[in-house]
Amino acid sequence: xxxxxxxxxxxxxxxxxxxxxxxxxxxxxxxxxxxxxxxxxxxxxxxxxxxxxxxxxxxxxxxxxxxxxxxxxxxxxxxxxxxxxxxxxxxxxxxxxxxxxxxxxxxxxxxxxxxxxxxxxxxxxxxxxxxxxxxxxxxxxxxxxxxxxxxxxxxxxxxxxxxxxxxxxxxxxxxxxxxxxxxxxxxxxxxxxxxxxxxxxxxxxxxxxxxxxxxxxxxxxxxxxxxxxxxxxxxxxxxxxx
Amino acid sequence: xxxxxxxxxxxxxxxxxxxxxxxxxxxxxxxxxxxxxxxxxxxxxxxxxxxxxxxxxxxxxxxxxxxxxxxxxxxxxxxxxxxxxxxxxxxxxxxxxxxxxxxxxxxxxxxxxxxxxxxxxxxxxxxxxxxxxxxxxxxxxxxxxxxxxxxxxxxxxxxxxxxxxxxxxxxxxxxxxxxxxxxxxxxxxxxxxxxxxxxxxxxxxxxxxxxxxxxxxxxxxxxxxxxxxxxxxxxxxxxxxxxxxxxxxxxxxxxxxxxxxxxxxxxxxxxxxxxxxxxxxxxxxxxxxxxxxxxxxxxxxxxxxxxxxxxxxx
Numbered sequence: 001x002x003x004x005x006x007x008x009x010x011x012x013x014x015x016x017x018x019x020x021x022x023x024x025x026x027x028x029x030x031x032x033x034x035x036x037x038x039x040x041x042x043x044x045x046x047x048x049x050x051x052x053x054x055x056x057x058x059x060x061x062x063x064x065x066x067x068x069x070x071x072x073x074x075x076x077x078x079x080x081x082x083x084x085x086x087x088x089x090x091x092x093x094x095x096x097x098x099x100x101x102x103x104x105x106x107x108x109x110x111x112x113x114x115x116x117x118x119x120x121x122x123x124x125x126x127x128x129x130x131x132x133x134x135x136x137x138x139x140x141x142x143x144x145x146x147x148x149x150x151x152x153x154x155x156x157x158x159x160x161x162x163x164x165x166x167x168x169x170x171x172x173x174x175x176x177x178x179x180x181x182x183x184x185x186x187x188x189x190x191x192x193x194x195x196x197x198x199x200x201x202x203x204x205x206x207x208x209x210x211x212x213x214x215x216x217x218x219x220x221x222x223x224x225x226x227x228x229x230x231x232x233x234x235x236x237x238x239x240x241x242x
Numbered sequence: 243x244x245x246x247x248x249x250x251x252x253x254x255x256x257x258x259x260x261x262x263x264x265x266x267x268x269x270x271x272x273x274x275x276x277x278x279x280x281x282x283x284x285x286x287x288x289x290x291x292x293x294x295x296x297x298x299x300x301x302x303x304x305x306x307x308x309x310x311x312x313x314x315x316x317x318x319x320x321x322x323x324x325x326x327x328x329x330x331x332x333x334x335x336x337x338x339x340x341x342x343x344x345x346x347x348x349x350x351x352x353x354x355x356x357x358x359x360x361x362x363x364x365x366x367x368x369x370x371x372x373x374x375x376x377x378x379x380x381x382x383x384x385x386x387x388x389x390x391x392x393x394x395x396x397x398x399x400x401x402x403x404x405x406x407x408x409x410x411x412x413x414x415x416x417x418x419x420x421x422x423x424x425x426x427x428x429x430x431x432x433x434x435x436x437x438x439x440x441x442x443x444x445x446x447x448x449x450x451x452x453x454x455x456x457x458x459x460x461x462x463x464x465x466x467x468x469x470x471x472x473x474x475x476x477x478x479x480x481x482x483x484x485x486x487x488x489x490x491x492x493x494x495x496x497x498x499x500x501x502x503x504x505x506x507x508x509x510x511x512x513x514x515x516x517x518x519x520x521x522x523x524x525x526x527x528x529x530x531x532x533x534x535x536x537x538x539x540x541x542x543x544x545x546x547x548x549x550x551x552x553x554x555x556x
Contacts, residue, residue: 007428009427009505010480010481010509010536011508011536013476013508017475021473047262047263047264047265049266049499051476052473062540065537067534133268134498136268137267197368206266
C-alpha cells in the first residue's frame with residue numbers, strides 16, 4: 001500500500017493515515033485495516049478509532065514500544081492489498097417519514113422542488129456508507145446522499161432534537177442517537193435506538209457498515225417501538241459483496 | 243451505608259481510569275483528570291488502583307459519612323476538614339459514622355480526589371464507573387453530584403493493616419511556571435517553522451476556559467501554512483489543537499473523540515497531572531521531547547509507583 005503515513009500522536013497513540021480526502025476507497029481501506037487489527041490483535045493495543053482518512057491506535061507503551069508497534073502497523077499496511085475485498089454489511093433502519101415525525105419536510109420540499117414522495121423515495125433507496133462515528137455516541141457520518149436532497153441547515157438550530165430523529169444537514173444525512181441540540185432539517189424518525197447503553201452492543205453499527213433507510217407508516221412505527229422497548233426488536237442486517 | 247452529599251461543590255463526580263474501548267463509537271473516555279493523584283488515593287486505602295473515587299473541582303463538597311470507613315484525600319489542596327479540624331492529605335484516615343468531611347476553595351492545585359476503602363457502589367457502564375457528563379452515563383446517575391445524593395460504599399472496612407505507614411509526603415503545585423513536555427505531531431507539518439518556534443519558546447497563560455474537556459491558553463499566536471482545518475481525525479489525550487486564532491487548546495479527559503483542527507503536538511502522559519492542577523493565570527511553557535524519552539518517563543513513573551506501594555506496605 002503506497003502513500004500510507006504513520007503519524008505520532010503523543011506517547012500512547014499512533015495514527016495510520018491512508019490519505020487526506022474523504023473518499024469511499026480510502027474509507028474501505030481503513031475498514032479493512034481495522035478488521036485486520038481486530039482479527040489479528042497486537043498485544044498492547046488498547047483501542048483503535050477509525051475516522052474519515054485514518055485509524056488512530058491507542059496503546060500501552062509498557063506492553064509494546066513505539067518502535068515495535070510502528071513497524072508492526074506498517075507491515076500490516078503491506079498485507080492489506082490481499083485482504084481488501086471485504087464484505088458489505090448493511091443495517092436496515094426503519095424510518096417513518098409521516099408528517100408527525102417530519103417537521104422540516106416542507107423546508108426540504110421547498111428547497112429541492114421535489115415532492116414528499118420523491119424525497120422519501122430518494123432518501124430511502126440508497127445505501128449510505130458510515131465513514132466514522134463521532135460527535136455523539138453512535139452519531140454516524142454518512143456518505144452518499146442523493147445530491148438532489150441537499151438542503152442547508154436550519155438558520156436557528158433547535159435546542160432539543162429527540163433521539164431517533166432523521167435529518168438532512170447540507171450534503172449530509174443522519175440519525176440523532178440521543179436527545180441533543182442540532183440544526184438539521186428533520187424529515188423522519190426511527191423507532192429503533194441507534195444507541196442504548198443498556199444493550200450488550202450499545203451502538204447498532206460501526207464505521208465501514210452501510211445504513212439503508214426503510215420507509216414505514218405510523219402504525220408500524222409504534223409497533224416497532226413497542227418491540228424495541230421490550231428489547232425484542234433487531235434491525236435487519238444484509239450481508240453482501242462489495 | 244455510604245456518603246451523603248450535603249453541599250455538592252462546583253463539580254464533584256465519580257471517576258475512575260476512564261471508559262476506554264468505545265471511542266470508535268463516539269464515546270469520549272472521561273475518567274480522572276489527574277490519574278496520578280487518583281491512583282495514589284486508591285493505593286493509600288488498599289484498593290485496586292483503578293477503583294472509582296470522587297473527583298472534586300476548585301470548590302469542594304460537604305459530605306456526611308454514614309458508615310465507618312477508611313478514606314484518603316489526594317491531589318490539589320481544597321482545604322479538607324474532618325469535623326472542622328484539618329484532614330491530613332496523602333494519608334489513610336479512619337472515619338466514623340456521623341463524621342463530616344468538608345472541602346473549601348482550592349488553595350493549591352485545582353482538583354482533589356477522595357478514595358474510600360472498598361470503593362463506591364455505583365454500577366459499571368460499559369466497563370467503567372466514570373461519569374460521562376455528555377452522554378449522561380456512568381458514575382452516580384450519569385451526572386455531577388447534587389445535595390442529598392447518597393453514594394453507597396461497596397464494602398468498607400473500619401481499619402486497615404499498618405495504618406501508620408499508609409502516608410506519603412504531600413504534593414505542592416505552587417510553581418511560577420510549569421514546563422509541559424510535548425511530542426510534536428501529528429499535524430506539525432500544518433505549521434510554519436516560525437509557528438513551531440513560537441509554540442516552543444513562548445510563554446502561555448491558562449485562561450478561564452479550562453474544564454474537563456480542555457484547557458485554552460492565551461499567548462503568542464502560532465502561525466500556520468494554509469489553514470488549520472483538517473478532515474476530522476482522532477484526538478488523543480493531551481493533544482494541542484490550534485484553531486485559526488492561533489492559540490493552543492490542550493485536550494483533556496472529556497475531549498470529543500474526533501475533531502477537525504490541526505494538532506501541533508501532544509503533551510506527554512506523565513505531564514498531564516501537572517497541567518490539570520493549574521489554575522487561571524498560571525504560566526506554561528512547552529518543551530520538545532521525543533517518544534522514546536516520553537515512554538522512558540512512563541516506565542520510571544511506574545517504578546515509582548511500585549516503590550510507593552512497597553513503602554506503605556501494599
